[in-house]
Amino acid sequence: MDWDDSISLQRKEMNLDKYWFGVCHELSNNKLVSLLSLISSTIVSAKPYNIPSLGLSGGIFLKGGGTKTTKAAAQTNAETPKNDYEIFFYNQTLDHFSYTPESYTTFQQRYVINSKHWGGAKENAPIFVYLGAEDSLFDGDVADMSGGLLTENAPRFKALLVYIEHRFYGKSVPFVSFQNAIKNATLRGYFNSAQAIADYASVITYLKEKFSAHYSPVIVIGGSYGGMLATWFRLKYPHIALGALASSAPVLFFHGALPYNEYYAVVSKDFKQASKSCFHTIKNSWSEINKVASQPNGLSILSQRFKTCSPINGSEELKDFISGIFMDAAQYNSPPKYPVTMICRAIDRASNTTDILGRIFAGVVATNKTKECFDTRQNLTSGTESDGYAWQRCSELVGPFGERGDTMLERDNSTLSNFTNGCINSYGVPPRPHWITTYFGGKDIGLVLRRFGSNIIFSNGLKDPYSASGVLKDISDTILAIHTVNGSHCLDIVGASPNDPIWLVEQRKRELDVIEGWIKTYYADLSSFKKTK
Structure with missing residues (x-):
């Protein structure tokens, strides 16, 4: 099956006219009523905390200058993709880690594809997957990345670009509005990083199957919290992702991994x-x-x-x-x-x-x-x-x-x-407070990953306060720390500019060269593997 046939088949099977409630026809009425009744009976109040912002580009104060924004103005961000991007929805499992009837409930998770430069499954051309973080794809990730590192370098790698929205953000909120979901004790329980990366594994596996791209290497990319997810995805799903680029990922910013919070010291x-x-x-x-x-x-x-x-x-x-x-x-x-x-x-x-x-x-x-x-x-x-x-x-995320x-x-x-x-x-x-370091690790990360992990780039800019909680030294020959003295948060993966300083140009080049090396090594291994079959 070639790309055109595969994408056509996918559109038909996914029935994109359905919203997330449209998936409910697959459930028995009793299961759905039971789940929604439990949801409606467990709503509690939710109050946000004043914490350092994460995200790919400028935080709420710099984006709006801390100025008052009307609801209408906030909705001016287009919910339609830019050129060469197509929106799809995947019927995602609510709970990947239990086998109760309610866990099989599905909701619609949004993802975006850019296939313009993909070399196709026959060439085993790579798939670059951007892991969405704490924002809507179109408010954050795709809005920035459509002119960023992935899009700019897709022709070089002949890569298929995939952007997957994090559950509970954007259009990927299960069953109800975000406002109701975040106030809901039962539904909110499915809102965590382990479920999120399991979502990503399901979508990637689905796409590789649909496009017959079984041997296309996958590189996952993420920035900030998304960089943490990319790191953890590579460690938890090495059979799915060949490597990870984790930009400005504060993977040590957790209780028990670091003795102090040095964020404010770096700001100062x-x-x-x-x-x-x-x-x-x-x-x-x-x-x-x-x-x-x-x-x-x-x-x-x-x-x-x-x-x-x-x-x-x-x-x-x-x-x-x-x-x-x-x-x-x-x-x-x-x-x-x-x-x-x-x-x-x-x-x-x-x-x-x-x-x-x-x-x-x-x-x-x-x-x-x-x-x-x-x-x-x-x-x-x-x-x-x-x-x-x-x-x-x-x-x-304590x-x-x-x-x-x-x-x-x-x-x-x-x-x-x-x-x-x-x-x-x-x-x-x-x-x-100790769950992240228990489930994903982090404490003594250099010692642990030296003999265990591979193919991860931790990129940082030392002006970024979160860099104090990042990996700043190479752990092994394949787990690399690439940082710049004057860089800021996620600067390496946003769009290039003719006026970029040389240190930023060199940082991006080194990251891409490393990824190219991973893929070349994989192709050599694949060739040897096929000869022995």
């Missing part, structure tokens, strides 16, 4: 390198905000000084908003704008004309000069997809507690105990 280092005076202004601003907030009408004064869209409810709301801007700036401090430099330049230039709060506000305005007000609650809206990652953080190093941000005095209490209050269950 980035700002200090840009401007020591800027660093000290920011460091001294928190006490000044607290001082003003304690005064009569202090919150009103702060709301006016920072032009918030709504009156702030407390100093913590404002401080979280401002620190979020600084964290995003450090995490995505990429050319040509370099937001850390942009913020510090604004703060320093305002030093002679205003007080410390005025200087901080100048830095906030530098992130988006066209907005009339700033929405300090944009990241606190219940029912948004930031709640999805908040749930994952509360259930299994980071280390305690800090060290010189930080310009207020110290985070969180403990596992008060974090656990917050999770119980929000979701009714405590986190499992």
Whole structure:
């Protein structure tokens, strides 16, 4: 079966006009009613946590400058693919790890294919699979990657490109709306990383079967949380994926894998390198905000000084908003704008004309000069997809507690105990702080993977605060750490620019050369294997 016949057959069999409720005809009425009744009876409240953002490109503060966005404006992102991309839905199993009647329930999971440059199954041409993370494909991954590393290099490898959306994000939410799913104790229980990578395994296996591409090597790619998933996928499913490119993957950012949370220290280092005076202004601003907030009408004064869209409810709301801007700036401090430099330049230039709060506000305005007000609650809206990652953080993606190093941000005095209490209050269950390192590993990763794993690239930019939780040294000849001193979060896998610095061009080239080497070795092994059959 050639590609055209296979894709035609796939379209017919998948019946793309069906939405995820359309799959229910495959279930008995009793099973479905039982499951949905259980879902409707277990809805609880969900509150997001203020945590460092993950994602392929600029976080919520840099994307919108922390500005108020209407629902209509938020929906302007096209839910249609760009040229050469086609959308499909796969009937995905709700629970891969049990055999109760309800576990066989299926929902529709979205994935996208670009076959323009694929050499086809007859040539055993490779398949590059981008593993979706904590966002809709069209709000994040495909929107960025359609002009990124995969698309730009598909002709070189004659690769089929596949992008799979993470369960519970975008159009891949089982049965109900995201707002209802994230509030639902029963349904939310199926929202975890192990189920997600099992989803990916099912979709990839299905596609290889449908396209008769049994011997086409698969390379999985992911950025940030998606980079963690790519790493874990290679380790858990080596029979499906030949290798993994894990960009800015903080695979050690877990309780028990690292003794400290060094994210904030790297943020501070980035700002200090840009401007020591800027660093000290920011460091001294928190006490000044607290001082003003304690005064009569202090919150009103702060709301006016920072032009918030709504009156702030407390100093913590404002401080979280401002620190979020600084964290995003450090995490995505990429050319040509370099937001850390942009913020510090604004703060320093305002030093002679205003007080410390005025200087901080100048830095906030530098992130988006066209907005009339700033929405300090944009990241606190219940029912948004930031709640999805908040749930994952509360259930299994539990980071280390305690800090060290010189930080310009207020110290985070969180403990596992008060974090656990917050999770119980929000979701009714405590986190499992050691589950990720138990199930996927992470502790003593260099020792463990030296004799076990292979074909993984850990790429990082050291300006990225999450790089402190990444793999920065080669583990073996085939598990490589490729990092750049001036790089930022996931910069290596987004689209190339003629103005890219040479160090970024060289980083991408080395990654692609390594992947090409994996594939050549695989083809040699495949040839030998076929001769012995």
